[in-house]
Amino acid sequence: MKILMLTWEYPPRVVGGISRVVHDLSKRLIKDGHEVTVITYSEGNAPEYENDKGVEVYRINNFMIHPNNFIDWIMQMNFEMIAKANQIIVEKGNFDVIHAHDWLVAYAAKTLKTSYNLPIIATIHATEAGRNSGIHDQTQRYINDTEWLLTYEAAEVIVNSNYMKSELQRLFGLPYEKINVIPNGVNTSIFNGFERDYNFRRKYAMDNEKIILFVGRLVYEKGVQHLIAAMPKVLEGYHDAKLVIAGKGGMLEELKAEAASLNLGNKVYFTGYLAGDDVKKMYKAADISVFPSTYEPFGIVALEAMLAERPVVVSDIGGLNEIVEHRVNGMKSYAGNANSIVDLILEHLYDKELCANVVKKKKNKVRNNYTWNRIAQDTHFTYQKAICQSMAEKQKRQIEQERAQKTKKAKTPELDLTNLLPFKKRELYA
Numbered sequence: 001m002k003i004l005m006l007t008w009e010y011p012p013r014v015v016g017g018i019s020r021v022v023h024d025l026s027k028r029l030i031k032d033g034h035e036v037t038v039i040t041y042s043e044g045n046a047p048e049y050e051n052d053k054g055v056e057v058y059r060i061n062n063f064m065i066h067p068n069n070f071i072d073w074i075m076q077m078n079f080e081m082i083a084k085a086n087q088i089i090v091e092k093g094n095f096d097v098i099h100a101h102d103w104l105v106a107y108a109a110k111t112l113k114t115s116y117n118l119p120i121i122a123t124i125h126a127t128e129a130g131r132n133s134g135i136h137d138q139t140q141r142y143i144n145d146t147e148w149l150l151t152y153e154a155a156e157v158i159v160n161s162n163y164m165k166s167e168l169q170r171l172f173g174l175p176y177e178k179i180n181v182i183p184n185g186v187n188t189s190i191f192n193g194f195e196r197d198y199n200f201r202r203k204y205a206m207d208n209e210k211i212i213l214f215v216g217r218l219v220y221e222k223g224v225q226h227l228i229a230a231m232p233k234v235l236e237g238y239h240d241a242k243l244v245i246a247g248k249g250g251m252l253e254e255l256k257a258e259a260a261s262l263n264l265g266n267k268v269y270f271t272g273y274l275a276g277d278d279v280k281k282m283y284k285a286a287d288i289s290v291f292p293s294t295y296e297p298f299g300i301v302a303l304e305a306m307l308a309e310r311p312v313v314v315s316d317i318g319g320l321n322e323i324v325e326h327r328v329n330g331m332k333s334y335a336g337n338a339n340s341i342v343d344l345i346l347e348h349l350y351d352k353e354l355c356a357n358v359v360k361k362k363k364n365k366v367r368n369n370y371t372w373n374r375i376a377q378d379t380h381f382t383y384q385k386a387i388c389q390s391m392a393e394k395q396k397r398q399i400e401q402e403r404a405q406k407t408k409k410a411k412t413p414e415l416d417l418t419n420l421l422p423f424k425k426r427e428l429y430a
Contacts, residue, residue: 218249
């Protein structure tokens with residue numbers, strides 16, 4: 001199959017979780033014998049074209065045009081994606097499917113679908129209404145409507161949890177059978193060869209301190225504010241604890257101010273953005289990983305923490321709620337409830353047997369349910385459904401057109417055009 005992936009982020013450009021998902025899925029589809037072409041936005045010194053171990057990656061940019069706002073920027077990006085896709089199709093032939101990732105590429109996907117008769121498969125990684133607990137202004141309304149447009153134009157829609165399936169049905173009224181639940185995956189060998197690096201760990205905490213780790217974007221829906229709010233009570237119950245927050249985002253200064261206002265001093269450490277081996281070392285350095293999201297369509301960080309063989313505390317919401325089984329392979333706190341987070345952290349810090357039991361069971365669940373091999377097969381099956389549906393619709397349109405032409409011919413009598421001519425010309429023709 002020839003697959004065109006449209007995404008606004010692909011390594012080395014990492015904004016959120018889409019980058020890793022598209023990268024790992026594309027690599028697995030290549031191994032299964034498919035051809036994958038990715039059109040994405042440029043990043044730093046990354047080349048305009050790259051063959052990334054079989055995945056053909058084309059990067060576009062907006063040149064010297066400076067847009068007025070984010071929406072204008074997205075529209076310019078879509079125009080450039082369309083131009084690049086046209087060039088590739090002219091040079092290398094058409095694709096079988098378009099896989100569009102989130103609303104950011106909706107207009108490019110719709111245009112290419114109409115121009116080349118290609119089915120769209122749309123993955124909705126998150127919704128604007130979910131991120132903001134509703135729609136509150138015109139920009140959010142625009143993004144919400146564009147999400148609807150993409151799901152409407154798509155032959156099949158992919159989401160990564162049953163929670164997201166329910167959300168799309170509620171928000172956009174999509175048919176139940178159109179939405180395919182395919183979870184995100186993780187490379188199960190990601191921590192092979194990695195053990196706890198004490199020299200690395202000492203950069204962030206003393207040997208006697210237990211590290212409570214958060215990894216992710218510093219935005220409201222990730223719930224870091226609730227974890228910081230929990231720390232004074234955690235420290236009352238277990239003084240030798242330290243919160244390490246790894247990530248970047250718009251709430252950084254606000255979160256630092258919150259930590260300062262609670263007099264947490266050197267008990268909260270902001271590492272900034274971590275990449276590559278540093279992320280793996282940090283997971284291994286931690287004693288407990290906590291992900292207190294208030295909105296989380298999936299939660300790939302929880303899978304990574306499980307593979308690192310560390311206890312995990314998550315909020316009981318979204319995809320995290322489906323990944324973690326309480327007291328079996330992790331612990332679940334009430335979303336947005338700092339006291340609930342405190343109780344579970346302290347229980348882990350004092351109960352070594354509990355920690356050992358949940359760590360044993362979590363790794364098997366990840367390996368059985370969240371491997372890219374299985375996910376790529378399910379995605380390929382969804383592509384096939386979309387192609388079959390597209391072909392059936394095409395045949396239906398052809399049949400309807402043929403019927404309409406036959407009906408028109410049967411109802412339309414042959415006209416004697418000479419009767420329409422002026423009288424003198426009619427005589428000449430006679």
